[in-house]
Amino acid sequence: MTGVTTTKQPRQFQWHGLRVPYVALWSGEREQMAPMARMVGGEWGNERIGYTDELPADRRQETLWVRYSASPGSGTPNLALMHPLRQRRAMEHMLCQVCGRSTYDDGFRRWGDRHLFIRRDPENLPISDGELTTTPPVCEPCAIESARSCPHLRRGYTAALVEYAQPWGVSGFVYDAALKRDPAVTSIPYTDHRIRWVQARRDIATLHGCTPISLDDLATYESAGV
Numbered sequence: 001m002t003g004v005t006t007t008k009q010p011r012q013f014q015w016h017g018l019r020v021p022y023v024a025l026w027s028g029e030r031e032q033m034a035p036m037a038r039m040v041g042g043e044w045g046n047e048r049i050g051y052t053d054e055l056p057a058d059r060r061q062e063t064l065w066v067r068y069s070a071s072p073g074s075g076t077p078n079l080a081l082m083h084p085l086r087q088r089r090a091m092e093h094m095l096c097q098v099c100g101r102s103t104y105d106d107g108f109r110r111w112g113d114r115h116l117f118i119r120r121d122p123e124n125l126p127i128s129d130g131e132l133t134t135t136p137p138v139c140e141p142c143a144i145e146s147a148r149s150c151p152h153l154r155r156g157y158t159a160a161l162v163e164y165a166q167p168w169g170v171s172g173f174v175y176d177a178a179l180k181r182d183p184a185v186t187s188i189p190y191t192d193h194r195i196r197w198v199q200a201r202r203d204i205a206t207l208h209g210c211t212p213i214s215l216d217d218l219a220t221y222e223s224a225g226v
């Protein structure tokens with residue numbers, strides 16, 4: 001994970017008075033089907049799946065990614081779904097899932113070089129070290145706004161300051177040698193050979209150095225001066 005990102009800020013959209021998260025999927029954004037093939041490639045010349053008209057952007061390291069049109073603001077947003085490639089981008093660059101800006105920001109420095117992660121959780125179980133997540137971090141202003149206004153978070157959430165998010169793998173559909181797709185979405189670690197046979201739809205990371213925090217305490221944390 002690097003702090004390098006573009007200075008261009010993503011456009012923000014409103015829906016029924018709520019800000020639509022950067023990672024949310026819009027109804028006008030669709031999967032783009034592409035013909036699959038078995039091929040040999042990569043640094044080690046391993047066999048893997050690919051697209052017959054594959055472009056460099058279709059793959060990250062050994063892993064093939066789903067193709068998706070990107071047109072945020074088109075149609076209606078589905079706040080329960082994430083656009084696969086914006087989710088990946090947010091995880092890779094530690095972008096706020098709501099505003100899409102880098103979370104290597106003032107809050108990050110004030111919290112002792114840590115990112116804020118939140119997950120929906122009516123039972124309020126703490127985020128623990130090594131936990132897998134597909135949910136990108138969130139910046140402080142967006143976290144406070146979301147806790148107040150997001151219908152999902154209002155039913156309960158848990159939050160933690162996290163020292164780092166380690167790339168773990170992806171989730172997606174696994175194909176066999178006959179290019180038959182397993183209908184179940186499966187999580188595959190980078191250490192698993194199936195990482196070359198999955199069409200990825202989510203980036204997964206593990207969270208480390210987790211300290212539970214209440215969003216109500218963020219301001220106090222600020223005054224404590226880390």
Ligand SMILES: [Zn+2]
Nearest residue numbers: 096099139142
């Ligand atoms: Zn934000």
